Amino acid sequence: MTTAPVDTRSTTSLLEVRDLKKHFPVRVGGREQTLRAVDGVSFSINRGETLGVIGESGCGKSTVARLVVGLMKPSDGTVEVDGGDIWARGQEGRERRLGLQMVFQDPASSMDPRRTVGQAIAEPLRARRARTSDDRIAEVLSLVGLKPEMAGRMPHQLSGGQQQRAAIARSLIANPSLVVHDESIASLDISIQAQILNLIVDLQDRLGVSYLFISHDLAAVQAISHRIVVMYLGEIVEAATSEQFVARxxxxxxxxxxxxxxxxxxxxxxxxxxxxxxxxxxxxxxxxxxxxxxxxxxxxxxxxxxxxxxxxxxxxxxxxxxxxxxxxxxxxxxxxx
Ligand SMILES: Nc1ncnc2c1ncn2[C@@H]1O[C@H](COP(=O)(O)OP(=O)(O)OP(=O)(O)O)[C@@H](O)[C@H]1O
Ligand code: SF4
Ligand SMILES: [Mg+2]
Structure with a gap:
């Protein structure tokens, strides 16, 4: 793994997650039971910092990801950005949620196949009702190492690595404060994984964006993260700096x-x-x-x-x-x- 996290961190807390819970009601044998997917998780992320999350399948990582970017509401607990709840009423909460972005595992299915790459990338600007321009799309394409003409292509015309670069461009176009990567390198070839990891680190260095980086791949998490939390069955069992975690x-x-x-x-x-x-x-x-x-x-x-x-x-x-x-x-x- 060639990547190493640059020390872009400030001491200002950006994200505060407190006692976050997501309990799903599920029917088992005709009876309603409670599935504790996330069960009292707390952590913070500073500006320019990467927090890595590891844990086996089903430990609640993706549920934490969706809760953090406001794709679902918690059963209990809070997610705060810059000291404000992302589920505050009305425009206030909506604005905060729009400042959070996510990059998914499968770039092909996260892009509408009937829209051009440029339209897909501009989507967060449309959600904010902000002005979209070809110049801004070209700018973010170049930021992620893609040529401006890629904007006119359809998603299926791009390779897997190019699609994930486009997904990263989309995540950054509206200048988010935090991007959650949920297994964003998992579906790529090993050689491409290293390139995308390097890109993610480089973009943080340039833009000061914070990341929540979720992966099964411990080597990738260690390489990219300033701090690491380990999840088991919906809970955090250890939180340490990457160096502490690697050493012991x-x-x-x-x-x-x-x-x-x-x-x-x-x-x-x-x-x-x-x-x-x-x-x-x-x-x-x-x-x-x-x-x-x-x-x-x-x-x-x-x-x-x-x-x-x-x-x-x-x-x-x-x-x-x-x-x-x-x-x-x-x-x-x-x-x-
Ligand atoms: N909408 C839902 N309804 C019921 N149960 C759910 C729902 N979403 C997730 N779960 C359950 O919550 C638990 C945590 O799932 P989650 O997808 O967050 O795990 P994960 O750590 O991301 O796993 P993986 O590494 O496989 O992606 C699992 O037992 C899953 O089956
Ligand atoms: S030793 Fe620690 S991790 Fe193992 S069962 Fe006891 S409390 Fe849990
Ligand atoms: Mg998952």
Whole structure:
């Protein structure tokens, strides 16, 4: 991974997410149950900062993404931009939501196939009833490394990488304060992924935009993010700077994710002594009592079943929710040559 986050961060908080919840009513066996997709998540993002979100499938990452950009309302909790609720009544809330953009996994399906690329890119300006001009479209196309004539093409005439560049151009045309990337590199070829990651970092450097960057790919998240939060079953289990996370994850689940993402060197693989993730994430319909990770955690004790560990400070600004933080091992022993 060639990318490295430039330090574009200011100390001013842009986004404040407080105790955010999304509970879906679902019918199971004829009875209505509550699916806790997001269950009390809090974090902040500063101006010019990238917060990475990792976690296995179904942990609630995309639900957080949709809540943060105002594509759905929370069941509880708040999302604030510049100190104001994005669901404030009337024009005030609407303006704040329009300042938030999202880039999705599949660029082809996020663009209307009957509209030109230029029309698709201009869409956030139309939503704001702002003036659209060919010059502005050409400007954002050039910002993402595409030629101005791409504006007249149809989405299917572009390659996957070009489509995702166009989607990024669309996300930036109305000068948003925050762009959420939800698996935005996942459907691209590996070589294109690196180019798009570099572009995302470069654009932040130039424009000072903040990102919430969600990905299954831990290496990409580590490469691009200033800070990282780890989600498990609708909750944040660890929050740390990228450097802290790379050097030493503290939650057993983070340790397991780090271990599974390490370079698959067969010599090292054989000598790995770390938490191995087995089994599936339990259903968010019936989360385990106490610590939600306890059914898969090799360190689980009686207390883990009985008492839910709070997300608590663990030194140097880190937060961890575990009764035994730092006790899971991530030891990779080099084999002597
Ligand atoms: N509209 C909905 N109605 C009911 N359940 C939902 C809805 N949307 C999401 N869920 C459930 O909420 C949980 C979290 O889903 P979400 O898509 O946020 O996970 P994710 O972390 O983004 O997963 P992935 O990595 O696969 O994209 C899942 O159990 C999912 O089935
Ligand atoms: S609280 Fe217990 S079960 Fe949960 S992660 Fe920590 S050690 Fe494992
Ligand atoms: Mg998702």
């Amino acid at each position: 994850p503290l939650h057993p689940y983070s340790v397991a994710l780090r271990a599974s993402a390490l370079t698959p060197d067969p010599r090292i693989e054989r000598h790995r002594d770390s938490v191995v993730l087995e089994g599936d994430v339990p259903s968010p319909l019936f989360p385990p009592s106490g610590c939600r990770f306890r059914t898969r955690c090799p360190l689980a004790q009686k207390i883990c079943e009985e008492i839910k560990p709070p997300l608590a400070p663990a030194g140097d600004g880190r937060m961890v929710s575990c009764h035994f933080p730092g006790e899971a091992k991530l030891t990779i022993q080099e084999v002597p040559r």
